[in-house]
Amino acid sequence: MTKPGTPAASARSQENRRQLIAEHVVEHGTLTVAWLAEATGVSVMTVHRDLDALARRGVLRRFRGGVSALPTSVFESNLEYRAGVRVAEKEAIAQAAAELVEPGMSVMLDDSTSALALAGLLVGRTPLTVLTNARRVLDVFAGCEEIRLIALGGEYSPTHDSFLGVACVEAVEAMSVDLVVVSTSAMNAAMTFHQEQDVVLVKRAMLASGARTALLMDHSKMPRTALHRLCPVTDFDHVVVDAGVDAALLAELREQSGVDVRVAEAPR
Template sequence: MTDMKPPSGLTPAQLPSDSRHARQLARRQLITEAVMAEGSMRIEDLTERFGISLMTAHRDLDELVSRGLLRKARGIVSAAPTSLIEASDVYRFSRQSAEKKAIASAAMQFVEPGQAIFFDDSTTVLQMVAHLSAKVPLTAITNSLILMNELNGIRDLTLLGLGGQLHNWCNAFMGRMTINEIKRLRADTLFLSMPAITEDMVFHQSPDMVETKRAMFESASKRILLADHTKFGRRALHAFADLTEFDVVIVDQLTDAAHIARMRAKGINVVIADEAMQRVAAGAELELL
């Protein structure tokens, strides 16, 4: 265990005898980082890497699972999504960051002052927060606890937080109470992202998430899907909507050209993020000339 360093920078041997809890926290942080880096690991491999017993490993993992950071099944611990389980928000934040930022920037062309907008709990939609102050006044409606905290304090932005049951793995409210609140509202636009697109159908691993986002979908006049290239061909269990049901699908430049061509052949309005930003920049330059 001497290779593990807690937040203080000290090795376990350098910590005082009463710092067992500090060593435990440091070890759990290192386990989380290791699994997120690999995507998934055998629990036996974790015991060898960190010099801990199988019982200690399971105790640590049970705590991390309860916080929604990792998933554990059949001797395997995972941070990456499967067809049945969505990844934690902590893991999702670290993936395709540049692509998500480009997609979020492109999405802002569909935001106008005075609108009421649903924002889902996705990490791609979260990237839109940095741009919203330039589009106020706005009314933002969200079930994401993280997004609520980020939006709180933006001047001239009215924040409507959707309550209900909080799910730790995504830091979002879902379920019947949340859906009932959504059904009483009508918004101009919905921005959302989903983890899987197969055969031009959007899927999610969580049925509660599907129902909650579908309520937003049905309560918004315009529906915009934000999807980086990794979502195409990925599988999940529960169908949400056909791509043709969306008004706009925004993708990044790494998206396979075959996917883009197929969607456009079906009449889907596909926006390629980086190209959209280049057109906006070119337009701004022409205005200056």
């Protein structure tokens, strides 16, 4: 457990506050610095620093005396934003998902931050063949002698820090793996969604290439929808969620025929 007052605890508290600020701005559209300072219980100067950091990540837009939200499709796709939210939940989900991986398997990981969290846990489950379109996942495994690492290339996306497009889809379609692990931006009890067509096409190709498939989702993504349908929940063999999922929704997920639903408990 991280003790209050330690650098790690302070960093987590800062990220939690910045996540809360982002959520307030998205909900209201436009807010003043004074309003955010009162809502978060910190000084105006602290809010200014938080807003500067969020603006650098591409989450929101600053203007004199306030801040406004960028379009949902922009900030939800931004890797820096995604990497800083629901960290404990993603770590717990990754721990549970790691149980699906055994030495000797071939595993395909998408460019989600949930898959990135899982990647760090797989170094000790070698030998493995790992395929991914995510640059940061490539960095995790680069230099690991017992990892056969295959990069799924395509057109580089700075927003996602990954490779997408027709070339990536074609590279994925040429593969057949034991397990595909993905996440996405939204789901309900029946369907999964993503706001970007290019990302949907790559994820669909990935899912079609796996003997088994796993979906990693934290509770903030459900029940929600986005512009494009990815695939039905029943297309997945495993769904791994955190303990914050609404009980009624969890029950609906568990009623889905053939889907193994696992609930990951966050460390205390």
